[in-house]
Amino acid sequence: MFVDKAKIYVKGGDGGDGLVAFRREKYVPEGGPAGGDGGKGGDVIFRVDEGLRTLMDFRYQRHFKAQRGEKGRNKSQHGANAENMIVRVPPGTVVIDDDSQEVLADLTRHGQQVVVARGGRGGRGNIRFATPNNPAPELAEHGEEGEERWVVLELKVMADVGLVGFPSVGKSTLLSVVSAAKPKIGAYHFTTITPNLGVVEVGDGRSFVMADLPGLIEGAHEGVGLGHEFLRHVERTRLIVHVVDMAGSEGRDPFEDWQKINDELRQYNADLEKRPQIVAANKMDMPEAAEHLTKFREEVTKVRGDLEILPISSLTRQGIQELLYRVSDLLEQIPEAPAIEEVTELAERKIYKLDKTEDEGFTIRRENETFVVESVKIERMMKRMQLNSHDAILKLARTLRHMGVDDELRKRGAKDGTPVRIGDFEFEFVEGSSYYY
Numbered sequence: 001m002f003v004d005k006a007k008i009y010v011k012g013g014d015g016g017d018g019l020v021a022f023r024r025e026k027y028v029p030e031g032g033p034a035g036g037d038g039g040k041g042g043d044v045i046f047r048v049d050e051g052l053r054t055l056m057d058f059r060y061q062r063h064f065k066a067q068r069g070e071k072g073r074n075k076s077q078h079g080a081n082a083e084n085m086i087v088r089v090p091p092g093t094v095v096i097d098d099d100s101q102e103v104l105a106d107l108t109r110h111g112q113q114v115v116v117a118r119g120g121r122g123g124r125g126n127i128r129f130a131t132p133n134n135p136a137p138e139l140a141e142h143g144e145e146g147e148e149r150w151v152v153l154e155l156k157v158m159a160d161v162g163l164v165g166f167p168s169v170g171k172s173t174l175l176s177v178v179s180a181a182k183p184k185i186g187a188y189h190f191t192t193i194t195p196n197l198g199v200v201e202v203g204d205g206r207s208f209v210m211a212d213l214p215g216l217i218e219g220a221h222e223g224v225g226l227g228h229e230f231l232r233h234v235e236r237t238r239l240i241v242h243v244v245d246m247a248g249s250e251g252r253d254p255f256e257d258w259q260k261i262n263d264e265l266r267q268y269n270a271d272l273e274k275r276p277q278i279v280a281a282n283k284m285d286m287p288e289a290a291e292h293l294t295k296f297r298e299e300v301t302k303v304r305g306d307l308e309i310l311p312i313s314s315l316t317r318q319g320i321q322e323l324l325y326r327v328s329d330l331l332e333q334i335p336e337a338p339a340i341e342e343v344t345e346l347a348e349r350k351i352y353k354l355d356k357t358e359d360e361g362f363t364i365r366r367e368n369e370t371f372v373v374e375s376v377k378i379e380r381m382m383k384r385m386q387l388n389s390h391d392a393i394l395k396l397a398r399t400l401r402h403m404g405v406d407d408e409l410r411k412r413g414a415k416d417g418t419p420v421r422i423g424d425f426e427f428e429f430v431e432g433s434s435y436y437y
């Protein structure tokens with residue numbers, strides 16, 4: 001089966017934690033700080049590989065997580081950055097953010113790549129926090145978390161030729177006799193529900209890719225039947241081979257069928273009317289077919305004199321070789337892949353940056369005895385800090401004072417020992433002079 005859509009989870013590696021360490025030298029009982037920074041987490045990168053034609057692999061592996069950066073090392077050494085994770089995708093893959101539905105990238109060229117989840121930065125080691133007042137801080141940062149998201153991959157079939165027509169006209173049968181593809185064939189409508197691709201070797205060294213698509217019915221452009229699912233694929237083909245059932249099975253009229261399908265194509269996308277098209281008049285092995293074909297030709301000539309109609313039978317293989325030669329000839333005249341828009345560069349990466357004022361602000365509310373402080377800046381800082389050391393807590397306290405949180409708490413009646421909470425962290429308010437940080 002040809003899979004053309006997949007939803008997968010990607011996560012960049014977390015940054016390595018910064019290290020708290022001190023030099024241990026001979027004759028120096030308490031050396032200076034020596035904890036290095038953590039390494040960067042790996043990025044998850046999608047890279048186009050023209051050897052791939054399907055999203056099949058993503059049915060078996062849906063989670064892609066890059067490695068985390070190494071922890072900072074002793075003797076002020078940086079932890080190693082993690083390797084990036086390269087995920088191969090076929091040309092024509094559109095990457096959509098599942099949350100925002102924003103198109104992140106339209107990957108068409110071999111080797112083209114896009115970072116879908118960045119790895120986090122490494123945390124700083126304690127060597128970075130040394131100051132004249134605190135030359136040996138017990139303070140280091142956590143590595144930043146890697147980006148994570150769910151993305152939907154959509155593969156627009158990059159076939160040269162698309163087979164269109166009502167259900168049961170013989171599209172899949174045709175593909176199966178001209179290529180190695182093994183599409184399901186059935187006497188009932190909508191046997192084909194996802195596109196099948198086949199490489200057609202013409203016999204004179206030429207070849208092209210043909211897509212067998214689900215049958216189309218009236219109202220398809222509005223999504224009836226397999227509607228949009230199917231029409232989306234037709235858009236990307238260079239040549240339409242319109243398969244018409246000349247046996248007139250189920251009391252159908254071939255000319256009416258042909259018109260109805262063309263109406264659906266046009267209503268879905270007006271450009272499809274201009275797409276080169278030829279008719280494969282199928283099931284010519286059936287007794288009534290010849291008569292139907294004559295009538296069909298007459299009627300078509302009235303509305304579109306230049307339309308090529310090639311009689312075939314997928315069953316007896318009559319006319320098949322002629323059809324393939326004709327298709328190859330036409331493809332040579334049609335420029336390469338006009339339906340595929342030139343490489344759209346990676347959609348701008350949205351950076352969610354709060355403006356400065358919002359960042360610096362804070363609010364205080366009361367929950368019974370406890371004052372609850374809410375602030376983007378402080379909470380972000382606490383997330384980065386390893387709040388298990390005295391120095392880290394001092395740094396937090398200093399920030400609170402600089403931001404005016406202390407003054408505000410005092411104004412609102414906080415006293416020595418009043419409980420204060422920020423995020424998950426609870427502490428007691430300490431009054432005035434006893435603050436020395």
Ligand SMILES: Nc1nc2c(ncn2[C@@H]2O[C@H](COP(=O)(O)OP(=O)(O)OP(=O)(O)O)[C@@H](O)[C@H]2O)c(=O)[nH]1
Pocket residue numbers: 165166167168169170171172173174184185186187188189190191192193213214215216282283284285286312313314315316
């Ligand atoms: N007599 C005759 N029968 C054919 C020919 N081609 C296909 N059929 C039959 O027509 C029926 C439908 O064939 P499919 O190839 O599944 O048709 P389809 O257009 O792919 O149909 P959907 O996938 O449902 O849209 C099957 O029973 C085929 O055996 C042909 O040239 N002659």
Ligand SMILES: [Mg+2]
Pocket residue numbers: 171172173183184185191192212213214215
């Ligand atoms: Mg079919």
